[in-house]
Amino acid sequence: MSENTETTGYAFAEAEPRWQRAWAEAHLFDVPDVPAPGTPTYYVLEMFPYPSGQLHMGHVRNYTLGDVVARYKRARGFSVLHPMGWDAFGLPAENAARERGVHPAEWTFANIATMRATLQRLGFSLNWDREFATCEPRYYGLQQALFLDMLAAGLAERREAYVNWDPVDHTVLANEQVIDGRGWRSGAPVEKKKLSQWFLRITDAAESLLSGIDTLTRWPERVRTMQARWIGRSEGAKVQFALADGSDARIEVFTTRPDTLFGMSFLAIAPEHPIAARVAASDAKAAAFIAECAALGTSEAAIEQAEKRGYDTGLRVAHPFIEGATYPVWIANFVLMEYGTGAIFGCPCGDQRDLDFARKYGLDVPVVVLPPGEDASSFGVGDTAYDGDGTLIRSGFLDGMDFATGRRAAIERLESIGAGEGVVNWRLRDWGVSRQRYWGCPIPIIHCAACGPVPVPHEQLPVELPADVRFDLPGNPLDHHPSWKHVACPACGAAAVRETDTFDTFVDSSWYFARFASPHAPTPTDPDAARAWLPVDQYVGGIEHAILHLLYARFFTRAMHRTGHVSVDEPFAGLFTQGMIHHETYRDASGWVAPDEIVRTAGGATRRDSGAPVEIGRVEKMSKSKRNTIAPAPIIERFGADTARLFVLSDSPPERDLEWTEAGVTGAARFGQRLWRLVGRIAEEAKAGDTQAAEVPESYGEAADTLMRATHRTIAALTEALETFTFNVGVARLYEFANALAEAERAEPTPDLVWARREAARTLCLLIAPMMPHLAEEMLSRLEPGGALAASRAWPEADPGWLAARSVKLAVQVMGKLRGTIEVAPDASEADVLALAEAEPNVARLIEGRRVVKRIYVPNRIVNLVVAG
């Protein structure tokens, strides 16, 4: 394989930047914020990148997929919004500051410059004039305005909540930053700490977020399922249990099975439950048990999960239905404070966890559900609970009822005696957005001793981050800053302090798609622009954002709708989730070896430097730790942007994982060169015989006819492939079309064929333009010097007249087995076709002397003869 462009013909290194300049000069990808009325619009968006410093192959795939859609839709006559920006706040910038002493802003903008250059080198049809980074005050200042509007609308509130606290770094950690109960940076044991935090009331929108999933018909089913499960609606009842200690204290329990209340054996509360704390105050053993549970932390919970443990508080509660009956109250490690009410009633016969617990501590196991077909006198529960439907027994007024009836009756009774009510419980929790970090959007609040938390007045926005901060102290640099936080209270004028927390970076990415519609508007959105462009018609990104980002964005859109910033509830009408990029792994005695350090040989691989053998490992997701990443920039350098683009589109369906191989890349490069030569020859020929090929032929000879049919079949196939996101099939159809063009070179170049070849070549340029846009321009300009840019031309239309086949090859089966094929006219009569089929020599041989009892004829498909005997 040659790495020298000069020997391979098409000089992409020179051509690609040239066409990129031509597109920019023609302003082909610019669109107005508010398009003229009646303009068909299409909004294509890929998830914007975090500016880590280097574009990776996942980005190349992501943005190529989006660019294919954008260019195709543009060719179909849509005004296409296809913007790009930077998800620029976040911890890595602060880490760089701590480790290398470079300011987060400097680090971030340098990274953006590098990555923007690579993106531009790839030739994406982006509206670069709409670019912004979320760390710019012109963006985050408007985010602060949005927050204040939401606060005023009751969508945000301040409340106390537990957080993972790193006592060394003085910072809050996200769950994924807690490893084995310790902070990922400091290694210190993480504490649960109660802090005042800002919350966005996403739970208010739970019902709407859940029902809205039904309208997202162009989302992958599994993302919809994951979201629905995350929101987690469950119907049941809250039940009050009065403590049997003479006080009027009650413990509230959530259950989805109020019908099994008569199967109660105990009540269990979470270790963090207030009653547990009350017990612990006077019971050292209880306190020790609670401390033990807390020490396990969230991550080790998984390991200890199998083991159910509890502590009997000695308290007892009364049963709401059974006069005089009381049950023990346990503290149990498997009861979660965060879900429901943090307390459960234990019904061992119908719940495996309760049964495990009851068996371990020798508690009663009353059987109250009789599975269908079982006998009440003989049915018992061993070590497996029965949670299916059945008939209620030993359940007082519920006896004989099924699950649904029993539940209704139980709730009715609970409500009538004031001991509970039917409720809907959600797994979704409110979204805590406070982070004790510097490199984020400041929360626009001022804390005043007299007035409490006061919103920063709109005219004082943006609250800008101070540039002069120190990273050599633990904790939040904003907090250490000598002057920044000290301000006058906007309400009373007294000395007050700014909120030093910043927003979770998921907030930044929850509305950027709306800002892209009018990135220079003085308000967060321009209502006309938002109405014109939203929702995003096609969103493209990684499956890893299936839940959080997409759910937050859906919530934010609802909140922005309510506060008058947009007029839709759902941000993304269509969603496509791409697969990851994989690569072979290599290792030797020293550990993982990178692909550019090895030489692939016939039987294996060796080190480039020493020639020592290297073990070839599994094909795995590209990752730094396995050192199996391929950087896009050198690939573009060696093979060109179009080759990189074509490769990520070919072979694998976009939603599936793609294996990056050297052979695959060189294959894609070869195809580009082959097209260039093929079209080049046609351009030369057309030039030589100009007058001959200028007119539309009156009739076509066989070769021209075949090529014309191939051309229009390919138009239809590509259109279908691009509409259905089966780009790999589209690439295959283009290969076939190139083969057809090559085939046509072998026939006598009569004027009709010359014309057909030129038509085919021109069509090929337009069809390949969304995938290999530079090559398309280069080829088209050779074919039609001085003609319009491919990127400005309309998508070709398939002529139905050319789509019909001249003749059809039919399969002929006998008894369902293929025995031959026949060639028939598409409009041949059934009788003719059957006669021809039975005359086919091999078929005739097989049916000879036997009676054909049934003849099946599916036009254009198949003939099947069923014979007797």
Add this chain to the structure above:
RNA sequence: GCGGGCGUGGCGGAAUCGGUAGACGCAGCGGACUCAAAAUCCGCCAUUCGCAAGGAUAUGUCGGUUCGAGUCCGACCGCCCGCACCA
């Protein structure tokens, strides 16, 4: 455990509404060009029996529906992903 997805040649994958399984590419093999190589162009390429004509077997396994099943139904096996004590 629960939820979702996927099993097709040496490899990535294709196959409309149930209608010729393996498109297209990669790898491999043969040929042309060349002093030679690279590049390029042409051809072959599921397995198996057969000189051939043709036949048999094949879409994870077993069974079913059907004139006909990769596709539909049932059971099972394997792999991947997500969630995971959610009451």
